[in-house]
Amino acid sequence: MRGSHDLGGLEGLGPISPEAESCEPVFHADWEKRIFALTLAAGFLGQWNLDESRHARERQSPDDYLRHSYYENWWVGLKTLLLEKGLVSEEEFDSREPRFQASSLELSALQAEDIAGIILKGSSVEMQAEKAPGFRVGDQVKVRQDITTGHTRIPTYVRGRVGIIERHHGAHVFADRNALGRREAEHLYSIRFLSREIWREEPEENADFGVRVDLWEPHLEEVGGVARK
Amino acid sequence: MTSDDHHSHDHTEPPDSLTLKVKALESLLVEKGLVSEETLDALIETYEHKVGPRNGSHVVAKAWTDPEFKAWLLKDATGAIASLGFTGRQGEHMQVVENTDTVHNLVVCTLCSCYPWPVLGLPPVWYKSAPYRARAVRDPRGVLAEFGTQLDGDVRIEVWDSTAEMRYLVLPQRPMGTEGWPEEKLADLVTRNSMIGVEKISLPGDDPSGDREVL
Numbered sequence: 093m094r095g096s097h098d099l100g101g102l103e104g105l106g107p108i109s110p111e112a113e114s115c116e117p118v119f120h121a122d123w124e125k126r127i128f129a130l131t132l133a134a135g136f137l138g139q140w141n142l143d144e145s146r147h148a149r150e151r152q153s154p155d156d157y158l159r160h161s162y163y164e165n166w167w168v169g170l171k172t173l174l175l176e177k178g179l180v181s182e183e184e185f186d187s188r189e190p191r192f193q194a195s196s197l198e199l200s201a202l203q204a205e206d207i208a209g210i211i212l213k214g215s216s217v218e219m220q221a222e223k224a225p226g227f228r229v230g231d232q233v234k235v236r237q238d239i240t241t242g243h244t245r246i247p248t249y250v251r252g253r254v255g256i257i258e259r260h261h262g263a264h265v266f267a268d269r270n271a272l273g274r275r276e277a278e279h280l281y282s283i284r285f286l287s288r289e290i291w292r293e294e295p296e297e298n299a300d301f302g303v304r305v306d307l308w309e310p311h312l313e314e315v316g317g318v319a320r321k
Numbered sequence: 322m323t324s325d326d327h328h329s330h331d332h333t334e335p336p337d338s339l340t341l342k343v344k345a346l347e348s349l350l351v352e353k354g355l356v357s358e359e360t361l362d363a364l365i366e367t368y369e370h371k372v373g374p375r376n377g378s379h380v381v382a383k384a385w386t387d388p389e390f391k392a393w394l395l396k397d398a399t400g401a402i403a404s405l406g407f408t409g410r411q412g413e414h415m416q417v418v419e420n421t422d423t424v425h426n427l428v429v430c431t432l433c434s435c436y437p438w439p440v441l442g443l444p445p446v447w448y449k450s451a452p453y454r455a456r457a458v459r460d461p462r463g464v465l466a467e468f469g470t471q472l473d474g475d476v477r478i479e480v481w482d483s484t485a486e487m488r489y490l491v492l493p494q495r496p497m498g499t500e501g502w503p504e505e506k507l508a509d510l511v512t513r514n515s516m517i518g519v520e521k522i523s524l525p526g527d528d529p530s531g532d533r534e535v536l
Contacts, residue, residue: 100431100482102455108467110447113514118369118443123343125369128443129361130347137355146433162434162449164339171346179355188345194354201356204363211367212409214439217486245484247431249458261414264486280485291459301478303458306485 093241096154097146100249101291124163131170136202136210137194139177143271147243148172219277221263226309227281231257233312235283243271246311250303254315255285258304266308278308373442374513376407377490380440381516382508384417385495395419398490402440412439412488418481419492420518425472427464427518428481428489429457435483437490441513448517458482468519491518498524 099105119125135145149169150157157165174180179199184191194200202210227233235250245267259282266278287301288294350356380402384391394401398415402408415437418426430436431454436444447453456464461478465471472478481489493515499507514520 097432099451099454100458102451103459105452105455108447108450108452108456108464110468110519111445113445113512116445118373119365120446121340123340125365126343126347126361128368129364130343130350130356132364133356133360134350149433158451162446167339167343167346174350180349180353184349184353188349190349190352192353199355201354202360203357204359207360207363207367211364212372212439214409214411214413216413218414245432247458247482247484249431261485261487264414267485280487282487299462301461301480303480303482305482306487308485 093150093243094248095150095152096157097150098248100247127163127166127170131166132211133202134170134174134179137179137199139179139199140173141270141273141275143243143267144273145169145173147271148176150243217265219263219265219275221277221279223279225260225263225279227257227260227279227312227314229257229260232315233257233281233283234315235307236311236313239268239311242268244268244311246307247305249290250283250285250305250307253285253289255283255289255305257281258284261306264308266310268308268310278310280306280308281312282306283312368438368443372409372439374440374511374516375508376405376442377437377440377513377516378508378511379405379504380407380417380490381492381511382504384492385507386504391492394492402490407439409439411435412437414487415440415490416487417490417492418479420494420521422494423476424479425465425476425518425521426479426481426489426491427457427461428483428491429454430483431455431458432482432484435486435488437488440490441516445513465519468514470520491516493518493520493522496522496524 119128149165152165152168160168175182175185179197181191232254234254235246235252237251239246261280261282263277264280266276269276282304285303285305287303290303347361351358380394383405384394390401394417398417399413402412402415420426434444434449436448453464458480461480483489493511496510499510510522510524512520512522515522
């Protein structure tokens with residue numbers, strides 16, 4: 093799906109207006125800290141994965157997504173997942189009174205002493221793929237245009253564009269299917285596109301630049317005549 | 322504000338609705354046993370005070386002073402960075418991209434806010450903002466100009482859009498005039514913004530516009 097999260101190349105959004113690095117706080121309000129930590133901690137209940145979490149934020153109305161602050165979108169995403177996965181009922185959200193306990197779902201909360209072992213260790217998304225990679229470094233590839241529903245990590249600005257594979261990252265969990273709860277491996281590639289290919293403009297002198305995008309094999313098709321190995 | 326207001330002890334601004342909504346959700350999840358207060362506090366403490374761009378500065382300073390480490394970092398960033406103790410969520414698959422006299426790298430996540438947490442901490446507001454995400458891949462020179470960064474005309478920009486779980490860290494150029502500096506002193510020079518690629522590193526007191534011609 094194309095949602096408001098898919099921002100590459102959108103015009104008219106105004107200046108970036110960065111805060112000075114030396115005086116920017118990590119969080120700008122207490123509620124931001126709490127929704128950040130709640131989202132992380134609830135994620136460790138194992139009822140959804142990172143791509144489902146991203147998709148929950150992206151599925152909002154495009155209007156809301158752009159109007160909300162960053163952590164407000166986290167609030168929307170967390171609420172959506174808690175409801176959809178049955179961890180919190182509508183009634184509980186409305187009344188703010190618990191009606192059933194985590195233990196009835198056979199879930200237990202992440203403990204503070206486990207943070208170092210879990211968060212600071214991380215979890216790899218590299219997997220063994222059954223198939224050999226279909227492309228090689230140096231191959232020209234075109235980004236598919238026919239993936240239009242559900243969560244996808246193809247940014248719209250490279251759809252239909254041709255780039256060159258620069259690196260094979262190995263096989264990683266395929267985000268598009270992971271967002272549906274299916275943890276499957278696909279080969280992941282770093283692809284370099286030229287700005288003039290993406291934006292179809294003749295660059296001013298020296299103004300051409302490269303853009304690297306990481307895409308999985310199902311996102312790509314061969315460019316006429318180049319055989320998939 | 323009148324002096325009366327100033328002395329009324331209980332006077333506070335009404336909390337905004339997000340403050341209330343998030344508080345209510347937290348209470349509910351704690352009462353249900355889905356999260357614990359101590360865990361939430363520990364997570365905030367971790368990302369507010371323990372994990373931040375100081376980690377990335379150490380990686381950069383070591384790469385500037387130790388050619389073997391630098392070679393390892395450019396070949397296997399995940400392993401090289403882990404050897405310094407910086408591992409974890411949003412840093413499981415790292416790639417380091419090096420700025421040179423002819424190439425300047427810039428990192429973005431146009432689809433959300435992907436960012437290498439173990440080496441840079443949580444991303445700044447501007448990195449997550451719609452204008453940055455929209456323009457980094459469309460007009461990177463204009464973006465750099467907004468950060469006061471000018472590149473020579475023959476420097477090619479390479480933008481890295483973090484669309485999968487690969488996370489990118491820019492290895493900025495070591496400034497001239499720092500020959501023989503110890504690693505710790507070099508690390509003090511390395512800014513977070515230089516490791517995202519929106520700035521170059523200059524010595525304190527240097528005019529960041531460098532040798533630009535006066536028009």
